[in-house]
Amino acid sequence: MEINVNVSLMITYEDESVDVRYSNGAQLQLSPCGSEFMLVKPRDPSRHPLQPPERVRGRTRFTISDYKELLLAALTFRNTYASRPYLPEELVPPEHRQPFFSVDSAVRWPERSSCVAEPGARGAIIVKSEEGRAVLILSPSGKEFSVQFTCNLSQNKNQLCSSESSPGREAGDLIHLSSNDETKDVDHSRGSRRDEPIRSRSLSPGTTSTAQSKPEEMFQSTTVIQHHSTSEPDPVWFYPLSLARLSTPGEDGADGERGSNLLQKSDASNIQRSSQLPQALPLTCSAPHWHRWKIKDPLAGKDHLDQDLPTELVKVMWCQGVTYRILSGAVSVVEVSPGDGSVMCSNGVLSSYFTHHKPDPQSGQVKEITYHLDNLPPDAPGQLYSVRSVVSRASRSVTTSSGSI
Template identity: 55%
Template sequence: MMETDFIVSLMIMYEDESVDVRYSNGSQLQLSSCGGEFLLVKATDPTGHPLQARERVRQRTRFTISTYKELMVAALAFRNKYASRPYLPEELIPAEHKKSFCSIDSDIMWPEFSSCEAELGPGGETIIRSEDGQAALMLSASGEEFSIEFPCRLSQTQNRQRSVECFSRDPDGRPGRQQHPGEMYQSTAVVQHHSCFAYAPTWCYPLSLARHNWMTRVCKLTDVGAEGLCNSALTDKKMNMSDASSEKRRSCLPQALALTCPSPHRHRWKSKDQDLPTELMKVMWCQGVTYRILSGAVSVIEVSPGDGSVIRSNGVLNTYFSHHRPELHSGQVKEISYHLNSLPPDGVGQAYSICSIVNRANRILTCYDQAKQSLNLPATPSCLQEAKEGRGFSKPSMLEENLSSPAPGEHHMNLTHRIEHRSDLVAAELEKIKLFNFLLENSQLQRSERGCVEQRGCSEVEETNESVNESSIAEALRRTSKAIQDIDSLVSAATST
């Protein structure tokens, strides 16, 4: 079977960062969480016996034969784009993408707010570069997602990797720069994609710089009525960001994984008769469109069609989707709301079908929620768990966490951008009411009560339903009334100031 027969039709990354690639000829490639090993299950031979088993190829990624080299390069590129740490074997990195260097520094410094000069990309992106110019953060024209490009040392053996990580730190544990005369290292550029709703805390400061410049440009294009509010918000941001310390301006770059996996016995492969994954999906690529799951109290799906826009489900109201679409000729960002029952029809010359994308996103989100409820048993530890815990990886910043954990300054810029004005504060309180009603309608108590009701006689059914409904409605009305009073007090206090 020739390499050209493998045309990618689907790529999935799970929460343990393992990758599943499907090809149009029926073949399937599975990449381990660490990226160091793969299993290729080839398509059924049409000329073979019906009972003949499918050919299976299992190899170390870095030692793959030339027949599958391009497959592995593409699979690793997808993995490294969304994984917490890249896997960069020297054998699969083209020579023109390698750079030699003699210093080890895993940290970079971003510029001060006063000296930061943002660049405008060809697609309307806002670009912020580090002080040394080696790393860059690119905020999309929609302001809803961003990517990071940074130099990363190629993967090394496990012992050498640990020694490098130790030498790149000062004795007190702080990042430092160690020089090794005569010793050269290889690096390559890595690009990671993130959602502005979920990202590692190390990107908070550069993202706040990009957001400020993005908002400054957008506010200049808004109507006169909103100009005063924009200027006030930008002034507040300037006061908070101008006093940023050097520690806040420092970002610890993700380091490449070791060449050899510390726990190869934890590599898991799906068999032919068990195609259901034991891990939840994190990212899916299909027909040029990327679907990303943002896990939280209420799961959200985020869609990147590839034109710089972002389509996102509206949390509890998951039948509604918001489309953040930038207009390059005007620089403004339009927000369009869709409902599953009234999606716009496809037009002539459209780059993609909004109807198809939103319907697929809804199916993915529904399947994800169902799988999340069915996977009650604790997940088997992946081969990356030990490495992540050893390096102290932080949980990505989520919007729900920001609502409950306020922080000074620009540490939570993604929340500040969402809740800047009084109207946004009221909307946030209303969202809490919607979330409460959602939890009330889907509470385990009511489900258990309904299960008991179905097993009793008809007379008991009516009596039990009446008592449950009365108590639930009374509690809902009490909490809703309390929330409305809080909103009134908030608005009154904000008006008086």
């Protein structure tokens, strides 16, 4: 299979499974936990037309080199929008890993009175945690934000339990599996105890665990980047988002009001200034039998993107450089990020109307333009994207109560 194939469509569903489709007809899917994948290879012209294409199913972290690049891209897309990332050491490049000396995921944000937000590119607002492990960046449009935070790599469940139940034990008492030992499956039916042989193999005779092990050998971390909507933020980001809101030029207007509302939700006390960062999922899934694969009909013959869109509940979709985010609720709303810093939002029950929030880097103000589906602006030569096609595709997500694109 070709590695350098063009991605035509990427989807994260509400259950956080991922569906990636390629220009050569291939399709890749990740399970909700990210630990397993299903790859449908492109149709082989030499095979009989009625014979289905070849399928490959496997564990994500043990993929062969032929599929590694595809899984890296799919996993990055998943982790950008998922509540908890999946970060197997085998798929995190060495240059993106760094030693980490604690499994504690707590961070502390500045007080409201002493917080000095930093200006970012094109009018963005940056808020950093006190220890520097997490950063929140509010976009110039004020409609979306990104976060960067340090996260431990995924571990086996027995490692997570031992490290969480005994946070005060000596560093040498926590012996993590080597990469070779991690590739072996646990045989619970035989009652095998892997910790004892692993511990004995890790230490030479006459040595102690404290002398041999080092914290940087036990805990590896990486930086995770995620994108969120300010209309539907996770509670963990309420407080820093409110700080960024209060630092915008419109503090006395709508943005300042939204910042105050977020502060009320998070409570500006010293305790609420501390929050727990998202933690990586375990290396293995406890319920792989629940994984379901949304493979399209290979004989349907629908190659056009508009004719082959999913009918399941969609959380985020990327198509032709544009990101579509579905905010579920009593009335589904779609937010579109075309990639130029602006955001288009459907207007709730008035689903025929879209508001385009376009930040002006010179004045720092956000200009709002309203579109109606029956009167979309014509395409102009040299424009980065077609407003007509973007809004038309986005409108399909609010025409049904399911919120699917």
